[in-house]
Amino acid sequence: MTDATRPTAPGVDPHRTTGDGRASCHHGEILQGYFHDGNRHLCHGLVTLPMDGPGSTARFVRRPGSPPDEVTVTPDSRTKARKAAVLALRECAALRGQDPCGGELTLTGDLPVGLGMGSSTSDVIATVRAVADSWGLRLRPETAARLAVRAEGASDPLMYGPRPLLFAQREGRVLEVLGSALPPAVVVGCALGGSEPVDTLSLTALVEDGDLAAYAHLRRMLRTAVADADTALLGRVSTASARLRQRVLGHREFLALKGIADSTGAVGVQIAHSGNVAGILFDPRAPGLDGGLRRCSRALAREGITPTRTFTTFASPDHLGVPPWTTTSLKPSAART
Structure with a gap:
């Protein structure tokens, strides 16, 4: 076994030519900014909010003997996934x-494009996994991250699963493992900006005096929130990070979103720092949770903000009685095919 691979699953034929892969998405960021690594190197970094459910599925059929760059992809618009397939094949x-x-790559999924949910990274990771599976291999997350950054230019940390990481998205490396799981939270998701996609490559980061100290402080706060399972502190971090990012995104609904959180007993808000998806965070242990969720959904509708889905940061929400009325579909025009 090399540093690039994990053991092949039992019973897998190493000579197979067809492989499958899947990758989940996320719901934007809890924290994003500029951070120092262990060598005091300053880099872009983020911590995403994991969300189970939507994602990308890939099937790859290898064609032994064909030219190495002869890869077709369906749909043909998934150029980043095609590049990832070529890299993974090599x-x-x-x-x-x-x-x-x-070979031939086919992608399917139910992720909206351009809302900041990691749709392109989900495609890329699903592709890398499918290509590896076609060779009877499983690549390590570090290898998948390296390939994803080469294919995309920047990548979300979906290859590492749902645990909270501070991840250098432009370098494909983990800056810090914050813990095994985020504090428990119920998230009422919504879409800002009329659910319209955002061209993430067109966004320009703005750094002002005091930002580096602010991000370092938020990093320490998040580390404490994870260690203590402190949902209220998690909300403070995500709200502060979202507010800093408004210099770039300028969401006209941000103040309304923050007001709804304050008036319904939520602990804070979170947004995609490169998109329009957002959420209002509640502590599942707080009294009156169900009433707060209902008031939140009604308040969002009054403000013309589209509620999308309610989900949790932990495995099973059944004991919370999270009601199905808060779950709707994202705008059809933004959905993937």
Whole structure:
């Protein structure tokens, strides 16, 4: 076994030519800004809010003997996934000691594009996993992250699963493992900006005096929130980070969103720092949770903000009685095919 691979699953034929992969999405960021690594190198970093459910599924059929760059993708608009497939093919061929080849990639999923939920990274990671599976391999998260950054330019940390990480998205490396799980929270999701996609590559980061100290402070606060399972502190971090990011995004609904959180007993708000998806965070242990969720949904509707879905940061929300009335679909025009 090399540093790039994990053991092949029992019973997997190493000579197979068809592979499958899947990757989930996230719901925007809890924290995003500029942070120092262990060597005091300053880099972009983020902590995403995991969300189970929507995601991308990939199937890859290898064509041994075909040119290595001869990869087709359906839908043909998924150019980042195609690039990831070519990179993963070369990686896996080298691990197997064989010549790289081409193949056919098919992507399906239910993720909206451009709302800041990691749709392109989900495509890319699902693709990398499918290509590796077609070789009878499972690549390590570090390898998948390296390939994803090469394919996208910047990547979300979906390859590492739901645990909270401070991740350098432009370098594909983990700056800090914050813990095993975020504090428990119920999130009422919504879409700002009329659910319209955002061109993330067009966004320009603005850094002002005091920002680096502010981000370092929020990092320490989040570390404490995770260690103590402190949902209220989690809300304070995500709200402060969202407010800092408004210099770039300028959501006209941000003040209304914050007002709804304050008036319904929520602990804070979170937004996608490169998109329009947002959420209002509640502590599941607080009294009157169900009433707060209902008031929140009604208040969002009054403000013309589209509620999307209610979800949790932990595995099973059943004991909370999270009601189905808070779950709707995102704007059809933003949905993926």
